[in-house]
């Protein structure tokens with residue numbers, strides 16, 4: 001569980017609901033993915049999330065180069081959704097980016113992606129609608145080479161790392177638009193400047209305001 005591992009430092013074991021559905025690995029030519037609303041609890045707080053086939057992240061898909069795969073995606077969210085195949089060469093209408101040739105998958109609808117697989121490697125898939133990617137609509141995609149794999153291995157693991165915040169992605173985005181270094185740690189902000197100035201005021205009376213820079217120690 002990459003996401004749980006990533007928040008380990010702040011992980012509140014006692015309150016957190018442990019997600020016991022680790023992503024499954026699906027192989028073959030046809031795949032069924034069901035997208036549903038979910039509530040994740042990584043920090044002790046229940047927050048809005050999305051699961052695919054019951055897990056967050058969604059199942060790892062294993063395709064094979066040279067085959068044509070179909071992926072039927074059913075949307076149980078109350079809003080439009082989509083799946084974009086990141087880094088994968090697909091016919092324009094199968095790219096999963098809502099726009100000209102693909103409208104997105106409406107609530108209650110099912111869309112079947114049909115993709116001739118013309119490459120191999122490790123990729124991932126994610127929603128291209130709203131901020132669904134940020135709340136869990138992601139998964140790993142492994143494409144096996146058409147011919148014998150030139151690399152010998154005993155076991156092949158797909159590792160998918162992500163981060164998590166209980167703040168809604170829309171709020172994070174708007175904070176960053178207003179201030180691009182909003183989430184930089186130990187960064188002096190207008191707020192800390194005002195607070196520190198208030199604390200330092202008695203000293204400032206004696207030293208004069210030109211001294212502010214020299215005495216304004218910031219913990220770094």
Ligand SMILES: [Cu+2]
Nearest residue numbers: 084086087126
């Ligand atoms: Cu992408």
